[in-house]
Amino acid sequence: xxxxxxxxxxxxxxxxxxxxxxxxxxxxxxxxxxxxxxxxxxxxxxxxxxxxxxxxxxxxxxxxxxxxxxxxxxxxxxxxxxxxx
Numbered sequence: 001x002x003x004x005x006x007x008x009x010x011x012x013x014x015x016x017x018x019x020x021x022x023x024x025x026x027x028x029x030x031x032x033x034x035x036x037x038x039x040x041x042x043x044x045x046x047x048x049x050x051x052x053x054x055x056x057x058x059x060x061x062x063x064x065x066x067x068x069x070x071x072x073x074x075x076x077x078x079x080x081x082x083x084x085x
Contacts, residue, residue, distance in 0.1 A: 023029055
């Protein structure tokens with residue numbers, strides 16, 4: 001049974017290699033592969049930028065909490081007060 005499974009997997013591997021070779025020989029395959037590679041590069045760049053946004057959101061949340069806490073505290077006036085007569 002294990003030998004039969006090995007044989008089946010070997011046949012599938014051979015067929016997949018043949019399919020990849022046929023795709024590489026097809027007209028326009030170079031352009032398609034270049035487009036896929038460019039797409040991968042763009043996705044990597046997008047992921048890098050997204051991580052930057054997550055950091056900014058964390059910082060913004062912390063600042064919003066600080067502003068909220070400061071606005072709730074009573075305001076103090078500095079300096080001396082003068083009486084009007």
